[in-house]
Amino acid sequence: MTWDWEFAIERFPDIAKGMLVTIQATLMGMALALVVGLILALGRRAPQKWIAWPFRAVIEFIRSTPLLIQLFFLYYALPEVGVVLDPMPALVFGLGLHYGTYCSEAYRAGIDDVARGQWEASTALNLGTVTTWASVILPQAIPTSIPALGNYFVAMFKDAPLGSTISVAGVLFMARSIGSSTFRYLETLTMAGFLFLLVSIPAALLVRRLEGRYGYAK
Amino acid sequence: MLENFILSPQAYTRLWEGTQVTVLVFVFSTALGTALSLFFGVARLAPQRWVRTLASVYVEFARGVSAIILLFWMFFALPPLLGISLTPMVAGVLALGINMGAYGAEVVRGGIQAVPEGQTEATIALNMTDRQRLAHVVLPQAIPVILPPFGNLMIEILKGTALVSLITLSDLAFEVQKLRVNRVVIADSATTPMLYINALIFYCILAQTVTAVFGYFERRTVRSFGGAR
Numbered sequence: 001m002t003w004d005w006e007f008a009i010e011r012f013p014d015i016a017k018g019m020l021v022t023i024q025a026t027l028m029g030m031a032l033a034l035v036v037g038l039i040l041a042l043g044r045r046a047p048q049k050w051i052a053w054p055f056r057a058v059i060e061f062i063r064s065t066p067l068l069i070q071l072f073f074l075y076y077a078l079p080e081v082g083v084v085l086d087p088m089p090a091l092v093f094g095l096g097l098h099y100g101t102y103c104s105e106a107y108r109a110g111i112d113d114v115a116r117g118q119w120e121a122s123t124a125l126n127l128g129t130v131t132t133w134a135s136v137i138l139p140q141a142i143p144t145s146i147p148a149l150g151n152y153f154v155a156m157f158k159d160a161p162l163g164s165t166i167s168v169a170g171v172l173f174m175a176r177s178i179g180s181s182t183f184r185y186l187e188t189l190t191m192a193g194f195l196f197l198l199v200s201i202p203a204a205l206l207v208r209r210l211e212g213r214y215g216y217a218k
Numbered sequence: 219m220l221e222n223f224i225l226s227p228q229a230y231t232r233l234w235e236g237t238q239v240t241v242l243v244f245v246f247s248t249a250l251g252t253a254l255s256l257f258f259g260v261a262r263l264a265p266q267r268w269v270r271t272l273a274s275v276y277v278e279f280a281r282g283v284s285a286i287i288l289l290f291w292m293f294f295a296l297p298p299l300l301g302i303s304l305t306p307m308v309a310g311v312l313a314l315g316i317n318m319g320a321y322g323a324e325v326v327r328g329g330i331q332a333v334p335e336g337q338t339e340a341t342i343a344l345n346m347t348d349r350q351r352l353a354h355v356v357l358p359q360a361i362p363v364i365l366p367p368f369g370n371l372m373i374e375i376l377k378g379t380a381l382v383s384l385i386t387l388s389d390l391a392f393e394v395q396k397l398r399v400n401r402v403v404i405a406d407s408a409t410t411p412m413l414y415i416n417a418l419i420f421y422c423i424l425a426q427t428v429t430a431v432f433g434y435f436e437r438r439t440v441r442s443f444g445g446a447r
Contacts, residue, residue, distance in 0.1 A: 061418070061422055063373075064373060064377070064421065064422050064425035064426065064429075065377065065418040065421045065422050065425070066377040066378075066379075066380035066391065066421055067377065067380075068380040068381060068383070068384075068391055069380060069391055069394070069414060069417055069418055069421065070418070072391075072394075072395065072398075072414060073411065073414040073415075073418070076398060076410060076414075077409075077410040077411040077413070077414045078411070080409055080410045080411060081409075081411060157284075158283075158284035158285065158286075159284065159286075160284075161284055161286050161287060162286060162381075165384060171287075172286065172287060172290065175290070176290070179294060185290075185294035185295045185298070186294075186295040186298060186299055189287065189290055189291045189294060189295040190291065190295060192287055193283045193287045193288070193291055196282065196283050196284055196287055197279065197282045197283055200281075200282040200283075200284075201278055201282045204278075204281070204282065
């Protein structure tokens, strides 16, 4: 089989439209992951063992199991207990939870990187727990977490086409459905891969530049 | 409650068969991935410019394109292009291995660069060949730096193996999907959520095993270097 330009050009708009859906899912998933990650990171650092331990277990469990099965769980299993999610929300929740656990590790490294003296100074100034976190620790911890968070953003983008398995009409879904109706996968899948490179390589370069600006103190 | 959590022996037999396929895909793809990591990690630091460029192109390409797209491309697009046919197993192992190799090459490169410059200078002073320097001096010292991120990479590949279920390979993820669809037929008392939770626990156990094995090797290498690092 050889490459058919006419077919490729004709189908490109559909693939590009699918790509926009994939990007949309990634943006929403990342917004959720940033919030979930922060909650998980703070929960894990709770001084009470009975709070910290379950957080740790949940992070470890979600991190060490495949996103694919987690998506299936959200989409196929939850309706049985009365929670029905549409494909797109299921994908966004799946990405947000899965990468939230990764983000929590990035935040944790950022928090650990804040100098000990900052904590001691907060205690000396008699700042409350909330003030200490919100005004002293996090404003210093989050900038150092940015490059790691950026890496997870790119990684999430590459996992977003998994949505095609729960019928989110993203880039892979489009490529597969055009392929199955025309028996031509070469053009559609190649264009999908090309569009991925077009987004993810510049994104990775941007993250590397961020590493120069922020990043953990070595 | 508990009888809803535990699946029927039949279902566990299916899951166990799927687990064996998952382990097989994991072993093959990490073997390929490790080989590619070493090869391209070293190539990225080669003295010849064209070798370095070629290695960078591979790394950027295989990292930039998503694993699932690469997998589908290998299975659906490559065979008609070349006029060959690939079994799902070969396509799956190739896609996962190539993907891991790109990430691993960066890890290997970082590990090699972490070895002090003086070591290279010493091998030159001792008149060692490039090959001897790499095999006996630089790589062994890079291993303590390489192992921890490599362990994380292995976990990513283990999770990635679930993708091969989408190209009809009957791994753990495939079996659990089949059980969900056929559940009415085999009349299992367990609910769908419990079915998936069981599969997730299977994956979690596999991941913890990989982590434990890597932890063992990390401790051993640190000990063999006398805690010099």
